[in-house]
Structures are given as structure tokens and as C-alpha cells.
Amino acid sequence: MKKFSGSSFLGLIAFALLSAVSFSFAIKGGDVFEIYLNGKRVCQQFVYAAKGAKTLEFSAASDNDKIDVSYLHCGRVGTKRVLLFRNEKAELVKQLTFADANGNSFFMSFYRKDIAKDKNNHLNVYYASNELPEGRLLATLSWKDNQGVAKR
Structure with a gap:
């Protein structure tokens, strides 16, 4: 039976640690976005684990509802940020x-009344920036009509 020398054992430990550190950076992405309605978080998505866009249904939507969106690229706020609403x-x-973030002002905020309703009462929200020029679908916003029925 062959014995390991002290230096071989240390080399094996160093290789294992180096491998663990290397694999910890192998995950693509690191981007995260959040959507808030009137200050309450309704969605948080880590992009590397994305499994498709969520539908966020707002009951009794009001024109004065405030929606805040944040999108971080590996912990950094993007530049030349745009939210696109598509039917x-x-x-x-x-x-x-939206203006480039300065200090802690990284939210992209708008009011429900800023967006024209489509006939089906839902829109897809996309985010694009200098760091993500091709854009990314974040979610589908859906709201109930005056009778309290979501059209989907």
C-alpha cells in the first residue's frame, strides 16, 4: 500500500480548494430584478435560475398604483435603462x-396611469440597458377590469 507524503496531501487539498473556487464562478448570470407595487415586493427573480416570466396579477388596479422595478447586473445598476411594454x-x-442611477436611486418607477391599457388588460414588460441591449422579458402585468375580472 502506497502512503501519501505531506506535500502530496497538501497539493490534493489545494487542488480541491482551487476547483471549488473555480466552480463557484461557473454559474452564468448573477443578474437579479425585483418588482414592487406600492412599496410591497411582488416579484424577485434571480436570472441565472430563470424559468420564464411570471404573470403578476393586480386586483383592483388603480391609476395611482406606483410600480418600482430594479434590475442589477451582477450587483451593479445598468446605464441607459429602458422599460418596454409590449402587447x-x-x-x-x-x-x-430612465436616468442613470446616482447614489441609492436605482429604481425605475412609474404609475399605472403612465401605461395605456390594452384590450386584454395585460402587457409584457421588458428591460433593456447598455449592459443588456437585446433586452429581457421580466414579467407580464395583468390587472382586473372594473368588474374585478382579469382578462387573460
């Missing part, structure tokens, strides 16, 4: 452009 046919309904 089911992928037609652009509204585009909101």
Missing part, C-alpha cells in the same frame, strides 16, 4: 427611459 403581438405600447 401579445409584441407591438410596442409604451417605452419609458
